[in-house]
Amino acid sequence: MKRLRKLFLTLGFAAAASLPVLAPAAGATIETQAEEAFLVDFDTGAVLLNKNGDQRMPPSSMSKMMTAYMVFESLDSGRLSLDDKLTVSEKAWRKGGSKMFVEVGNQVRVEDLLRGVIIQSGNDACIVLAEGLAGSEEAFAEQMTARAQEMGLTGSNFVNATGWPDDNHYVTARDLATLARRIIVDHPEHYHYYSEKEFTWADIRQGNRNPLLYRNIGADGLKTGHTEAAGYGLTASAAQNGRRLILVVNGLPSVQARADESERLMSWGFREFNNYALFKSGDTVDEAAVWLGAEDTVPLVVADDLTVTLPRSDRNGMQVSVVYDSPIPAPIPAGQEIAKLRVSWPGGVPVEVPLQAGEDVEQLGPLGRIAASIKFLLLGSP
Incomplete structure (x- = not known):
């Protein structure tokens, strides 16, 4: 099941980070006589x-x-x-x-x-x-x-x-x-x-x-x-x-x-x-539910510093969300791309960057998988 989770961030005026996010920052426009x-x-x-x-x-x-x-x-x-x-x-x-x-x-x-x-x-x-x-x-x-x-x-x-x-x-x-x-x-x-x-x-x-x-x-x-x-x-x-x-x-x-x-x-x-600096390299953005894993959740982390450029007037309209298929089946190796972070604002082209598993999540053994399947049938959740 595709899951979209909106995040609410308090943004500071941090210095620009090192990761280029190649996307238009539409919103503000200006005319010019240059060809x-x-x-x-x-x-x-x-x-x-x-x-x-x-x-x-x-x-x-x-x-x-x-x-x-x-x-x-x-x-x-x-x-x-x-x-x-x-x-x-x-x-x-x-x-x-x-x-x-x-x-x-x-x-x-x-x-x-x-x-x-x-x-x-x-x-x-x-x-x-x-x-x-x-x-x-x-x-x-x-x-x-x-x-x-x-x-x-x-x-x-x-x-x-x-x-x-x-x-x-x-x-x-x-x-x-x-x-x-x-x-x-x-x-x-x-x-x-x-x-x-x-x-x-x-x-x-x-x-x-x-x-x-x-x-x-x-x-x-x-x-x-x-x-x-x-x-x-x-x-x-x-x-x-x-x-x-x-x-x-x-x-x-x-x-x-x-x-x-x-x-x-x-x-x-x-x-x-x-x-606007949103996350530093290695920051945990969210937790994702895991299916048949030794852990119930896996941290979603950004691989690189993430900074976005947008019109100052659109700062308050910015939305940050995480998109992934839930639950994520185990085993999950650390570093695997398993979700996307999406940043959007009025009139702008959304920026998307991959999110990685922050740690290894092993698959449950045979008995554990049976127990988890029964739990899912009874309760409807992994």
């Missing part, structure tokens, strides 16, 4: 805003985040070091658009090239790194796409290291948000480059183009982009009061619009939503 906009909670994975988030779009220089990610992996694996020097080819030197202004034939430290990519958005620096790691920019782009697919960036394809316009070079806003999160999680020791506000090379000082770094909203990354086809875009991350959001916008009409709209959407996300 594409995607706002997600870093810790829970809850999508706060999704406008054309799965639509292919030109990433322009925001695709340089993937270039940097590939370099970060090479650094962490020991294949490359920050002090290694790479040679500037004529192709890199001649490349147009935004530049670090490296000179053909020079050897440049990897760390300087990284700052040239991240802070100055240098197309030339991207090509130097690509050629140094893969032999050619084209080969590096193939590696970028393959790695992106492995990471779950299924809506992305790269044909160059710079974001230079090409019909076959595209991403989605969702993929950029996922990539931003992977940079922060997988390479925290390198993330600081994204918050540096300026870098000087060849006596040319250039400022970081990320407008949110200069506004008081807790921003510390990541990357802008602009082409005629794509408009003005930004992938950004900001943290306030222990909570982090990731925002992707694209298709905005101007530098000013990119700055103002990004700040407005990020501020809205922090203001309208909050994270």
Whole structure:
């Protein structure tokens, strides 16, 4: 028999837990002039805003985040070091658009090239790194796409290291948000480059183009982009009061619009939503009846910390319930998934996570099973 048991919880404003619960936190809405906009909670994975988030779009220089990610992996694996020097080819030197202004034939430290990519958005620096790691920019782009697919960036394809316009070079806003999160999680020791506000090379000082770094909203990354086809875009991350959001916008009409709209959407996300810690890993949520077991009940526990993101206005309407087939037949090994915890709120998509048996429950012996069956026939309960 399917059983649903509602739980009544007193919720505090605890810090966000580590388990991503990938579900929309619908309820609050906001309009935006961006062609594409995607706002997600870093810790829970809850999508706060999704406008054309799965639509292919030109990433322009925001695709340089993937270039940097590939370099970060090479650094962490020991294949490359920050002090290694790479040679500037004529192709890199001649490349147009935004530049670090490296000179053909020079050897440049990897760390300087990284700052040239991240802070100055240098197309030339991207090509130097690509050629140094893969032999050619084209080969590096193939590696970028393959790695992106492995990471779950299924809506992305790269044909160059710079974001230079090409019909076959595209991403989605969702993929950029996922990539931003992977940079922060997988390479925290390198993330600081994204918050540096300026870098000087060849006596040319250039400022970081990320407008949110200069506004008081807790921003510390990541990357802008602009082409005629794509408009003005930004992938950004900001943290306030222990909570982090990731925002992707694209298709905005101007530098000013990119700055103002990004700040407005990020501020809205922090203001309208909050994270609510429900259970810690190993917490017992409920007890479930057992059929023909050495114990009458088995504790139902959560395997990981559980935090949900929802509109602040819907907090009082949140319902938490446990669903399982009752009674649960023994034997039951500890760790077996035997129930689900469901969290719902008005206008939101319910979040469901599995509940596990908190301990082993052995099956009764033959005589015990006979006694339990007789009891069930007489009393109608296990």
